[in-house]
Structures are given as C-alpha cells and as structure tokens.
Amino acid sequence: MSYKNQFSSVYVNELKEHTAMSLVKTFCSGERKPSQYLEQLFEHIERINPELNAITSLQKEYALLRAKELEAKKPEAHQMLYGVPIVIKENIQKVDFPVECASKMLKGYRGQFNATVIESLENAGAIIIGSANMDEFAMGSANEHSSHGVVRNPHDPKRVSGGSSGGSSVACAAGFAPITLGSDTGGSVREPAAFCGIYGFKPTYGRVSRYGLVAFGSSLDQISPFARSVEDLDLVLKVIAHEDPLDSTSLRGCYESQIEKYTLKGKKIGVIRSLLKAGLDDNVLQEFQSLEENLKKYGVEFVDIEIPSLEHTLSVYYVIACAEASSNLSRYDGIRFGHRAEGTEDLNDLYSKSRSEGFGAEVKRRIMLGTFALSAGYYDAFYGRALAVRDMMAKEFASVFEKLDFIYMPTAPTSAFKFGENSHDPLKEYLYDVFTIPANLTGIPAISVPTKVGMGCLPVGVQFMAAKGRDAELIAFASALEKTKLIGTTALV
Amino acid sequence: MSENNLTSYPNVLEIMKKYDVVIGIEVHCQLATKSKMFSHAKNAYGDSPNSNIDPTCLGLPGALPTINEECVNLAIRMGLALKSEIQPVSVFARKNYFYPDLPKGYQITQYDKPICLGGELILPNGKKINIERVQIEEDAGKNIHVGATSLVDYNRSGVGLIEIVSAPDMTSPEEASDYLRKLHSYVVNLDISDGDLERGNFRADANVSIMPKDSKVFGQRCEIKNVNSFKYLEKAIAYEIERQYEVIEAGGKIHMETRGYDSEKNITVGQRSKESAKDYRYFPEPDLPPLIVSLERIEKVKKLMPELPESKAARFTEKYSLPEYDAKVITASRINSSYFESLVTSLLGKVEPKNISNYFMTDVMRASKLFAEAKGISLDELLEVPVSLENSISLLSLQASGTISGRIAKEIFEEMISTGKSPVEIVKEKNLVQISDDTSIAKICEQVILDNPEQLSQYLSGKEKLFGFFVGQTMKISGGKLNPAKVNEMLKKLLDSKK
CATH class of the missing domain: 1.10.10.410 (Arc Repressor Mutant, subunit A)
Incomplete structure (x- = not known):
C-alpha cells in the first residue's frame, strides 16, 4: 500500500479537514481562501492523477477565476457549498467543459448549456474544477471501456476503479474533491464507491434533475453523488435534489434532511438470504455479516424477506437499458456534431461509417441488443415483457417496504478486481450489477457505504435501500451508522 | 358534388359501377402556438434559418423534452370538435429512424395510446365520416439542398403537430376533398392552426384502395403522401383509382406503397414500397410521463372553445335574421364570417344585416373568387378577404346615407377593387354623388x-x-x-x- 503514504504525507494530514462541511466553514470564516486551497489541491491532483487517470480535464484557470469571483463577495446564507471544489462525470453538461462521454464519437465536444445540477451547485457557491473519466456513454462496470484509457483504483493501481463512474469515484477517494458527481443507471455510482471505499448514493428516480445528463437509459439514469462522509452527501443533496421544470420526470418538492434527529434503535431491515448464496467473495460475505451482527447490538432488527422477481434482474435490465440506449444514442449520427467519417458515399454510408468508427465495442453491443429488442415482432417478447416484470418488481418492493424501513444487500459480489479479469466476458461483467440494478429498475433510493476493513485489505461496500421517496431517511440512517464507526471511508487511509 | 351525385370524374364513375372505392385520410396539422411542442424555442415561420432553436429541438446530448400544455389544449379542442373521447391517460412514444432533419434520431409522437379516440365529422352532403384518432407529435426540421450540399434548418424541428386519422369511410374523390375542406375549416375556425396549406401547415395523406362490389375484403391500399391542396387531393385520388383499376383489370396486383402526386402531370408516382418500409421500433418515451387529462381541464377547454361553423350559422340566422342559406355560406369560412360580422357591427343601426349579406355574397365573394383565381389558389386557401374592411364599410355607408345609389355602388366597387382607391375618393373624382334635391x-x-x-x-x-x-x-x-x-x-x- 505505497499509495497510502504518498497521500498522507504531502496533502492530507487530517482527512476531516477536507470534507465539504469543514471547507465551507474555513472558507466562510475567512480562515482560508478558496483560491489558496485550490492551488494546493491542483498540486496534489497533478501529482497523483497521471497514474490514476481519474480526471480527464482539469479546468485550473476557470476554477481559479471562479474562486476569485466568489472571494470578491461575502458568502451568502444560501451558498451551502461556498468554495467547495467539485468534479463532475464527463457526461454532465457544463458550458465549455468537455462532455466527451469517454467516446471517440464525442471527441472535442464541449458543453453547450449547463445541466440543472450545475446551475444548482454554482448557485450554492461550488467550484466545478474538472470532469472525470468514465466508461463510454456510462456503459460498463469497471471503467475499462474508455477512450481516455482505464481508471486505476487508488487502493491498488493494478485493480479497477469500478464503473461506469470510475473517474468520479477515484477523484473523491483520492482526495481530488470532497464531493464528485457520477451517474447511476445500474449501479454506476454505488459499485465504484464500494470498490474505492467511499459513499455513493443513488437518489429516488426523479429526485435529482436529469436535464443536462447525457442519456443512457432514460428511465433508469440518475445523477448521483460520491462523498467521503454521509454529512457531505446530505449537504450536496440539499443543493441538487429538487424539482426541475426542465425534466418532466423530476419529482415535486425537494430533499429535506433528517440527519439531525435519527436513531438506529427499532429500525427494521430486510435481508434476502437467497441472494447471498452464490458468487459472493468471502471478504464481502464476512463484512456483510459482521455489520449485521454489530447492528443488532444497536437495536436494529433484521428480517428475512424474499423478492421473487429479482431472479430476472439482469435480463430485465439489459433489455430495458439497451432498448432505451439504442434510441438515446441515435442522435450521434455525424450530422450536427461529434465524429463524422471521411469519404462517405451517401447518407446511409455516412451514418453507418460515422457510427461504426465513433462507438466502442461495448456501446455497439448494447445498441445492437436494444435495437433487436425493440424490433417489430420481438417487442412483446422482450421489451413488453421486461416492462411487465419491472412493474411486478416495483410492486414486490413496495409491499416489502410496507413492513420494513430498509433492505440490506451487498453492493457488489467482490472487491475491486484486477484489470482484464472480467472485461473479455461481457456476461461476467454484467453480473457485477446484480445487487445494484434493482434500485434502478424500481426507482428506489440506495446507498453504498464502506465497511471498516482491516489494514491492507481492499475496500468492501454494502448497500441499504429504502422505499421510493425516502431518500432523507436513508441518508439519516447512514449518518447514524457512520457515527457508530461501524462503517467509514477507507479513502486515503 | 356533381349531378350524378357520385363523382364528376367520368372514368371514376365507370369504375364505381364495378368497384367500391375506399379512402381514408391522415392529416398533419401544425399547431399555432407561440413556442414548440417539446421545447421552449419560438414557433415562427420565415425567420432566418436555425434562429428559433434550443438544446432540446437540436437534440443536443443531455437535453430533455417538456410538454407545451397549450399544444395539449389545442389537441383536446380538436377532439371536442370531432366528438372524440378525450383519453384521461395517453402516452408519448418514440418513433425511431435516421434522417438529417430529425436531430434526435427519433420523433416524439403517440402510438398505441393517443390523446383522442373515436369521433366523427359530418360532410356537407350529410354523410358521417368516422374519426379513428387524434394524436400529438412533433414536426421535423427541413432539409435544403443547394447543389451538391445539403443544409438543415431546425426552426421547424419540434413544432407541435396533431395528426387526425379518419376511418376508411370516404368513397369518392369529392368526398375526400369535402372531408379535407371541412376539417380545414374546423382547425382554422377553432384557432388550432393557421391552416396554411402552402407552407405545409395542413397536409394530407390519403390511403386509397378499390375492391369489387361484392367483396367483403378491402383491396390493397396505396398511400398518397403530402398533398397540400384540396383540388389536388381530389385529382390525385381520382388518378389513383384509375391506376389501381387498370392494374387489377390487367390481372396485376396492387402493392402497398407510398406514392407522391405530381400536380403538373396529374399522376401519382411510386416512392417506396411499404413492405420494405423501416421498422420504427416504437416504444414509450421514457423522458415524458403519461399525459394525464382531467375532466376539469376538458371542461375548461370546452368553455374557451371558439365557435364552430355550424353553431355560428345558427347564431347568424337567429341574431341577424339571415336566411339559412346566407348564414351557411358566410360561416363556411372563418375569414368570411369574421369579415361579415365586423361589417354588421360597424354598420349597426345603419344597414340591415340582410343587405350586408347581399353585398357580401355577391360583390365581395365574387372579388375573392377572382383574386384566388388570379393567384392560382383555391378559395379556401385565401388567408384574408381581398377587399379592405374600411372600404366596404365606407361604401355601404355611402349607400345607406343616400349619397350614392345602388347602381353607382356597384360601379364604385369595381373601381375600388381594381385601383384600391377608397369609395369616397372615387365618388369625388367621378362626381358620383346621388342627386336627391x-x-x-x-x-x-x-x-x-x-x-x-x-x-x-x-x-x-x-x-x-x-x-x-x-x-x-x-x-x-x-x-x-x-x-x-x-x-x-x-x-x-x-x-x-x-x-
């Protein structure tokens, strides 16, 4: 673990100093200036990032200018993220930032408008310092499918970061920013959070506006934050989780924190034992069970439950996500922007060559799958049935939540694996999402929290889910859990 | 309709002795709203290319559609006028295909759950044409070809449309054009669309087939696409009936295909066969929740609904004591009825409505006809009455006050429309004041x-x-x-x- 030393000696003496909460405090009190902090932070990023490859575009000039702008005025009460540096996944639109989605197709493409989350963050005084690597168009579980190259795990650079929001996850875990944004379509925030030893939270579908998020599977996508503490997650949700007239699927109202008043005692949590039988690595199972045992001591009650439709998780997900993706990615046709093939004969040739050259193998695979699933004569057998099972799953979850507060599950079946271990077998890679996908299919909120692993061990994440719309309760529960010190980030430790 | 009461096309009439003609019509009608259907960009014709655009109607990555509620209200209004059932829940769907004028690679439309189902439209001859559905969708941009280069203007991209689909209830070219005229008068009278045919804001596709008189099975149909004139639709259908008849009589088979109408040669030309047509891979639009329409909303739309020609005619007979015939003729066109009503209101207490109607139906309508002929368009396509309202008011006033006689009034009218001079000017110039002493x-x-x-x-x-x-x-x-x-x-x- 040579990395641990590199981090702690130069930049991070006390991790707590670098949370968004503490940064806002020191910036607002005038103890430190955001621009001074940024100078120091950029040094750290420029030293560490070349090997990890998490940030693909560090916008130093812009960020410093923005810091000076902020410093010119007194912090205002609504600026809850005053001076806080934030990294965004490369699929979120910010004016003039690269929005390449790690694809040759969008090489050189820059944001033309601000995503709603960007507007919200900047109104709250945050400084977007750069954009992060990802799997091409958010398709992947290991960040191995990127035109920018792989992202390395700070805990062991021979291992993957997880995906598809690998860059954002590593940026947070390596201390490049206290809060980073990813997008979670089937676990793309929770799985890399688990691999990197940090928190990743997927809100209820519609709780955070998708306006400005490059679509993969529209009915599943959700912009989701990473942080190294639950308090920071709570803080950023207060800023970004609200209604948006520009996103017709956005939910009314906004996130209202319940972090202040929360106890673990008496909470009822469901566990689906049948899911734990196969495919789990020992270290994951051990961490899972030990947290369960420890939580019982705090008065948390565990109940065995079954959700029969979960056996169809992967097939339902890959039909729906790919079908939507096949349509969402039609706009990359070489006509208005993005890659256009040279020397084409006619319009069809232009479409076909531009798309063949621009998209990577995994993206093509999913476009083909989705196109097939929607084809005349196959719709009912694939897409129609997948929607029906999805409905059934949502009902099963809803009925389970009538008697429970949360559901407890591993986040991923293993810890971060080595490069190439799964990438040549798509099915094997898809299996990594089996625990995270149900929350996307049913639209419920879910959080991956890092367990307290021993020295030199790889991080392990476990997952808690709540009923639709109960985001604040889930965050409050995770916060109470963090306070028991049974869990906690392993970033930079 | 002509004296034989079936059709005025002699060849078609011959064919109709042996075959039944079956025609169904789909109309795409552009909604007259200030902004587009799914984006906030302006909806305006004639602005410089790509000036009325935003991330959504350009299909930029990350942009999302939102629903223009005004478009939905207009669709409900259309449904109410056609006595359709307004659906409490309807669903938007994506129709996927590649074309440069379609920036997202799919069109947002409605598929298996449109906003209005069923309905009817009564033709002037009293025949009821059933309506199958009315659905909301978005228009595409426009490809412009300059030599070897193609350019795309996205000003129209995302503008709201309604598609009105009739049942295959029409049985002659004239019925089809009557249907189209009637529907056009509805959308214009109800402020749903400006109905501008030339600009393609009201365009019709006709599905035409013929079957032997004793047959119970429809013949294979062909679709004539994008005809933008009432008369051309009629002619295109008449031609298509003859064409299909000749193919069948010669022992051939009709293939399902899309055909275009060449108005210069008066023929239809095959464009692409439907068998090899694209698979549009429809599926529910995940970016838009189902469209919920409450009963309260329908009531609200009903209250704000402009008058339909039929009820306007009834009001005219009652309020202005017009003969039914006059009322019917004047209210058939929105521009005529509003012109007439402006005259009546301006000349209240001075000129009897019946006298205004006489003037309007002889002089003004004749002038309109000549004007349309000179422009090479049909009367229904006129966007305004070609005689200025002020001139008509002035002329009728001069006559009412006894300043000029009826005969002189006719003379002045001719002068007025050929020179554009005002009646007062003409009276002065030509010393036409009536002598009453x-x-x-x-x-x-x-x-x-x-x-x-x-x-x-x-x-x-x-x-x-x-x-x-x-x-x-x-x-x-x-x-x-x-x-x-x-x-x-x-x-x-x-x-x-x-x-």
Missing part, C-alpha cells in the same frame, strides 16, 4: 317627359306599364346619379298631373 330631379323628369311625347300619350291612354320606361330614361340620362325612390315619386306626380 327635388328641383334637380323635377327638371330632368320634365325633360324626359317632354322628349317622349309618343310614350306619354300611350301612357295617358292607359298603358301604365310605360311608367318603367320613364324611370329608365331618367336614370339613364342622369348617369344613375338620381335617387331612384325620389325619381319614382317625381315621375308619378308629373305624369299624373298630365292626365
């Missing part, structure tokens, strides 16, 4: 009696019919400027005094 009239009448001793003696000996002759002569001499009532009165007096 007794001395001048008496003088001319005396002269006429003196000049015609023969007729006078005949009249005096009992041939009273000759009174008309004296009136005619008097008016002729005066160039029609004498007040006719006064002339009558004066001649009567003078002639009787000679008895």
Whole structure:
C-alpha cells in the first residue's frame, strides 16, 4: 500500500479537514481562501492523477477565476457549498467543459448549456474544477471501456476503479474533491464507491434533475453523488435534489434532511438470504455479516424477506437499458456534431461509417441488443415483457417496504478486481450489477457505504435501500451508522 | 358534388359501377402556438434559418423534452370538435429512424395510446365520416439542398403537430376533398392552426384502395403522401383509382406503397414500397410521463372553445335574421364570417344585416373568387378577404346615407377593387354623388317627359306599364346619379298631373 503514504504525507494530514462541511466553514470564516486551497489541491491532483487517470480535464484557470469571483463577495446564507471544489462525470453538461462521454464519437465536444445540477451547485457557491473519466456513454462496470484509457483504483493501481463512474469515484477517494458527481443507471455510482471505499448514493428516480445528463437509459439514469462522509452527501443533496421544470420526470418538492434527529434503535431491515448464496467473495460475505451482527447490538432488527422477481434482474435490465440506449444514442449520427467519417458515399454510408468508427465495442453491443429488442415482432417478447416484470418488481418492493424501513444487500459480489479479469466476458461483467440494478429498475433510493476493513485489505461496500421517496431517511440512517464507526471511508487511509 | 351525385370524374364513375372505392385520410396539422411542442424555442415561420432553436429541438446530448400544455389544449379542442373521447391517460412514444432533419434520431409522437379516440365529422352532403384518432407529435426540421450540399434548418424541428386519422369511410374523390375542406375549416375556425396549406401547415395523406362490389375484403391500399391542396387531393385520388383499376383489370396486383402526386402531370408516382418500409421500433418515451387529462381541464377547454361553423350559422340566422342559406355560406369560412360580422357591427343601426349579406355574397365573394383565381389558389386557401374592411364599410355607408345609389355602388366597387382607391375618393373624382334635391330631379323628369311625347300619350291612354320606361330614361340620362325612390315619386306626380 505505497499509495497510502504518498497521500498522507504531502496533502492530507487530517482527512476531516477536507470534507465539504469543514471547507465551507474555513472558507466562510475567512480562515482560508478558496483560491489558496485550490492551488494546493491542483498540486496534489497533478501529482497523483497521471497514474490514476481519474480526471480527464482539469479546468485550473476557470476554477481559479471562479474562486476569485466568489472571494470578491461575502458568502451568502444560501451558498451551502461556498468554495467547495467539485468534479463532475464527463457526461454532465457544463458550458465549455468537455462532455466527451469517454467516446471517440464525442471527441472535442464541449458543453453547450449547463445541466440543472450545475446551475444548482454554482448557485450554492461550488467550484466545478474538472470532469472525470468514465466508461463510454456510462456503459460498463469497471471503467475499462474508455477512450481516455482505464481508471486505476487508488487502493491498488493494478485493480479497477469500478464503473461506469470510475473517474468520479477515484477523484473523491483520492482526495481530488470532497464531493464528485457520477451517474447511476445500474449501479454506476454505488459499485465504484464500494470498490474505492467511499459513499455513493443513488437518489429516488426523479429526485435529482436529469436535464443536462447525457442519456443512457432514460428511465433508469440518475445523477448521483460520491462523498467521503454521509454529512457531505446530505449537504450536496440539499443543493441538487429538487424539482426541475426542465425534466418532466423530476419529482415535486425537494430533499429535506433528517440527519439531525435519527436513531438506529427499532429500525427494521430486510435481508434476502437467497441472494447471498452464490458468487459472493468471502471478504464481502464476512463484512456483510459482521455489520449485521454489530447492528443488532444497536437495536436494529433484521428480517428475512424474499423478492421473487429479482431472479430476472439482469435480463430485465439489459433489455430495458439497451432498448432505451439504442434510441438515446441515435442522435450521434455525424450530422450536427461529434465524429463524422471521411469519404462517405451517401447518407446511409455516412451514418453507418460515422457510427461504426465513433462507438466502442461495448456501446455497439448494447445498441445492437436494444435495437433487436425493440424490433417489430420481438417487442412483446422482450421489451413488453421486461416492462411487465419491472412493474411486478416495483410492486414486490413496495409491499416489502410496507413492513420494513430498509433492505440490506451487498453492493457488489467482490472487491475491486484486477484489470482484464472480467472485461473479455461481457456476461461476467454484467453480473457485477446484480445487487445494484434493482434500485434502478424500481426507482428506489440506495446507498453504498464502506465497511471498516482491516489494514491492507481492499475496500468492501454494502448497500441499504429504502422505499421510493425516502431518500432523507436513508441518508439519516447512514449518518447514524457512520457515527457508530461501524462503517467509514477507507479513502486515503 | 356533381349531378350524378357520385363523382364528376367520368372514368371514376365507370369504375364505381364495378368497384367500391375506399379512402381514408391522415392529416398533419401544425399547431399555432407561440413556442414548440417539446421545447421552449419560438414557433415562427420565415425567420432566418436555425434562429428559433434550443438544446432540446437540436437534440443536443443531455437535453430533455417538456410538454407545451397549450399544444395539449389545442389537441383536446380538436377532439371536442370531432366528438372524440378525450383519453384521461395517453402516452408519448418514440418513433425511431435516421434522417438529417430529425436531430434526435427519433420523433416524439403517440402510438398505441393517443390523446383522442373515436369521433366523427359530418360532410356537407350529410354523410358521417368516422374519426379513428387524434394524436400529438412533433414536426421535423427541413432539409435544403443547394447543389451538391445539403443544409438543415431546425426552426421547424419540434413544432407541435396533431395528426387526425379518419376511418376508411370516404368513397369518392369529392368526398375526400369535402372531408379535407371541412376539417380545414374546423382547425382554422377553432384557432388550432393557421391552416396554411402552402407552407405545409395542413397536409394530407390519403390511403386509397378499390375492391369489387361484392367483396367483403378491402383491396390493397396505396398511400398518397403530402398533398397540400384540396383540388389536388381530389385529382390525385381520382388518378389513383384509375391506376389501381387498370392494374387489377390487367390481372396485376396492387402493392402497398407510398406514392407522391405530381400536380403538373396529374399522376401519382411510386416512392417506396411499404413492405420494405423501416421498422420504427416504437416504444414509450421514457423522458415524458403519461399525459394525464382531467375532466376539469376538458371542461375548461370546452368553455374557451371558439365557435364552430355550424353553431355560428345558427347564431347568424337567429341574431341577424339571415336566411339559412346566407348564414351557411358566410360561416363556411372563418375569414368570411369574421369579415361579415365586423361589417354588421360597424354598420349597426345603419344597414340591415340582410343587405350586408347581399353585398357580401355577391360583390365581395365574387372579388375573392377572382383574386384566388388570379393567384392560382383555391378559395379556401385565401388567408384574408381581398377587399379592405374600411372600404366596404365606407361604401355601404355611402349607400345607406343616400349619397350614392345602388347602381353607382356597384360601379364604385369595381373601381375600388381594381385601383384600391377608397369609395369616397372615387365618388369625388367621378362626381358620383346621388342627386336627391327635388328641383334637380323635377327638371330632368320634365325633360324626359317632354322628349317622349309618343310614350306619354300611350301612357295617358292607359298603358301604365310605360311608367318603367320613364324611370329608365331618367336614370339613364342622369348617369344613375338620381335617387331612384325620389325619381319614382317625381315621375308619378308629373305624369299624373298630365292626365
């Protein structure tokens, strides 16, 4: 673990100093200036990032200018993220930032408008310092499918970061920013959070506006934050989780924190034992069970439950996500922007060559799958049935939540694996999402929290889910859990 | 419709003795809203290319559609007018295909759950045409070809459309064009669309097939695409019926295909076969939740609904005591009825509505017809009455006040529409003021009696019919400027005094 030393000696003496909460405090009190902090932070990023490859575009000039702008005025009460540096996944639109989605197709493409989350963050005084690597168009579980190259795990650079929001996850875990944004379509925030030893939270579908998020599977996508503490997650949700007239699927109202008043005692949590039988690595199972045992001591009650439709998780997900993706990615046709093939004969040739050259193998695979699933004569057998099972799953979850507060599950079946271990077998890679996908299919909120692993061990994440719309309760529960010190980030430790 | 009551196309009439003709029509109608259907960009025609655009209608990555509620209200209005069932829940769907004018690679439309189901439209001949559905969708941009280069203008991209699909209930070219005219008068009268045919804001696709009289199975149909004139639709259908008849009679088979209409040659031309047509891979639009329409909303739309031609005609007969025929003719067109009503209101208490109707239906409508002919468009395609409202008011006022006679009024009307001059100007220029003072009239009448001793003696000996002759002569001499009532009165007096 040579990395641990590199981090702690130069930049991070006390991790707590670098949370968004503490940064806002020191910036607002005038103890430190955001621009001074940024100078120091950029040094750290420029030293560490070349090997990890998490940030693909560090916008130093812009960020410093923005810091000076902020410093010119007194912090205002609504600026809850005053001076806080934030990294965004490369699929979120910010004016003039690269929005390449790690694809040759969008090489050189820059944001033309601000995503709603960007507007919200900047109104709250945050400084977007750069954009992060990802799997091409958010398709992947290991960040191995990127035109920018792989992202390395700070805990062991021979291992993957997880995906598809690998860059954002590593940026947070390596201390490049206290809060980073990813997008979670089937676990793309929770799985890399688990691999990197940090928190990743997927809100209820519609709780955070998708306006400005490059679509993969529209009915599943959700912009989701990473942080190294639950308090920071709570803080950023207060800023970004609200209604948006520009996103017709956005939910009314906004996130209202319940972090202040929360106890673990008496909470009822469901566990689906049948899911734990196969495919789990020992270290994951051990961490899972030990947290369960420890939580019982705090008065948390565990109940065995079954959700029969979960056996169809992967097939339902890959039909729906790919079908939507096949349509969402039609706009990359070489006509208005993005890659256009040279020397084409006619319009069809232009479409076909531009798309063949621009998209990577995994993206093509999913476009083909989705196109097939929607084809005349196959719709009912694939897409129609997948929607029906999805409905059934949502009902099963809803009925389970009538008697429970949360559901407890591993986040991923293993810890971060080595490069190439799964990438040549798509099915094997898809299996990594089996625990995270149900929350996307049913639209419920879910959080991956890092367990307290021993020295030199790889991080392990476990997952808690709540009923639709109960985001604040889930965050409050995770916060109470963090306070028991049974869990906690392993970033930079 | 013509005297045979079936069709005025002789060849089609022959065919109809052996075959039944089946026609269904789909109309795409652009909604007259300020902004587009799914984006906030402006909806305006004729602005410089790519000026009315935003991330959504350009299909930029990350942009999302939102629903323009005004478009939904107009679709509901159309549904109400057609007596459709407005669906409490309808669903938007994506129709996937690649084309440069379609920036997202899919069109947002409605598929298996449209906003309106069922309905009817009654043709002028009383026949009921069933409506299958009305759905909301978005328009595409426009490809412009300049030599070897193609350019795309996205100003129209994302503009709201409604598609109105009829049942295959029409059985002759004339019924089809009657249907289209009626539907057009609805969308224009109800402020749903400007109905501009030339700009493609109201375009029709006709599905045409024929089947032997005793058959119970529809023949294979062909779709004639994007016809933008009532007359052309009729002609295209007539041609298509003949074409299909010839193919079938020669032992051939009709293939399902899309055909375009060439108005210069008056033929339809095959464009692409439907068998090899694209698979549009429809699926529910995940970016838009199902569209929920409450009963309260339907009621609200109903309350704000402009008058339909039928109810307007009823109101005209009642309020203005117009004969039913007049009311029907005037209200058939939105521009005519509003023009007429403006005249009535402006001349309230001065000119009887019936007199205004006479003026309108003879002079103004004839001028409209000539104007349309000169422009090479049909009467329904006129966007405004070609006679200025001020001129009509002034002309009718001059007549009502007795300043000019009815005959002079006709003369002035012609002058007015050919030169554009105002009636007052013309009256002054040509000294056409009606003479009403007794001395001048008496003088001319005396002269006429003196000049015609023969007729006078005949009249005096009992041939009273000759009174008309004296009136005619008097008016002729005066160039029609004498007040006719006064002339009558004066001649009567003078002639009787000679008895």
